[in-house]
Amino acid sequence: MSHWLPASPCTPPGCAVHDGRARHPVPAGALLLAGCALTLAGVLCAPLTLPLLGGAGRERLIRCWAHGVLRAFGVRVRVTGPPAARGGAASAGGGAPGVLVVANHVSWLDIPLVAAVCPGRMLAKSDIRRWPLLGPLAALGGTLFVERERLRALPATVRAVASALRGGARVVVFPEGSTWCGRGPGGRFRPAAFQAAIDAGAAVQPLRIRYLHGPRDHRARAGAAAFVGDDPLTASLWRVVRAAGLTAGIHVATPIPAGTVPGRRALARLAQSTVASDSANLPAASVHH
Template sequence: MSVWLPVSPCTPAGCATRTGPARHPLAAAALLLTGCAAVLTGVLGAPLALLLGPAARAGLVRTWAYAVIRAFGVRVRITGPPPRRLPGPGTLVVANHVSWLDIPLVAAVAPGRMLAKSDIRHWPLLGPLAAFGGTLFVERDRLRALPAAVRTVTGALGRGDRVIVFPEGSTWCGRGSGGRFRPAPFQAAIDARAAVLPLRIRYLTPGPAGGGPVPAGAAAFVGDDPLTASLWRVARAAGLTAEIHVLAPIPAGSVPGRRALAARAQSTVASDSANRPAASVHH
């Protein structure tokens, strides 16, 4: 176990099983192709997007990310106030981590520069797309590389960038309290005097007749689960909803020390208030 890559107890067999209604395999296969085509469109169009101004590029990213999620047959529900640019150098966006779907889901709400392990740079399709999108690649599996990673994030925040981090360091199934938020990225927020914007992610599926929605295991991408298996589960799951709740920002300097700031953000994301209906809901 390392500081950047903690181990989650969630496993594909125990946590990522599909519940709720299922699509016919042919319909699921069509959605799978449509979703992959939407991702490929982003890969091909990324170089052209670099020619746009920051505001236009952010709007395009939001539209594309939303389209990717919908292309896989997943509904999107965004609750809470829209995340406007906060005062100060930049914003550290933090969220719990459940699935590969988290990445386009966060980008559909608050596009920014993702923090990712360096291996992703070499992934087919997604690697070049991540690089074009300004992803900050760090060696998260080496403790010696931790100070350099913090400096990288601090520099991006200081330049006014919005940086997106999943501080649990690994995916969790979303049915429990999740993992502990690692303090390292919060040190970058303190050094740059950047505000922290917490987001709460949930995936829901229709419950038994007469009941409300329940957590969707089909969305979980945990353990040694192959990406292809996860893609297929998502495509087969009918009625799957991706919900992201925008929470109150934590102002820069309001919490002393990175551990206290990490704990504050974690408790905010995990609190029951994050699951209550909000004033604004967008589909």
């Protein structure tokens, strides 16, 4: 691994632990089958149905499907804040630049969670292309894959993101570059994707993601949802379906208009502080201290 790649101190034994109620293995197994089946249905049906729909119809279908996937895995969804910013291609008038959607990164659950609120083209590491079920679905959804180990590939990735934004698309990026468990301050937002927003004249839509024990528990405990370090995907899937009462919370912050912040580093810092300041859903000290 290259020394410049983002790294997180989170580990599965230290962070990916559910300390709430647990489901019996039998209903948990049923949820696992249901979630995988609905994901597979999306992989099989997307090429047949999405081309037949207009932009608004595709967005509604993706939202419903993504929400259904989360519920099938036994995860409730709680959305707060104003409606998410819309890209030019998705708006009635069209022709305007798209929107760069940025969020903190906790889990593979973040992908359907963001899609349930503001579907867009994901920027993801190339490894995800090889994941079962989620990899083919990501490719079908127009995901922009980046080779994180190749620093020379970064300028081409920035150009690809800027091109998609100029075309009016929403592009979803997790600028921390790695998953963090959500119990501490998280990672620094890397500025590369923000350069693409500046080049395209696109607004930035910050989102704050957190996973709770229940809809009324406002403590930021990622627990079973955290997918960090070298955690196998199969182990994470089983941990999620065993966790009773798991709620995925996503807060939509006020968009940052294009051109209001000079430079990609300042824009990245503003987006990061906007995400981190969501009602201070963090404890006073990081669990990694």
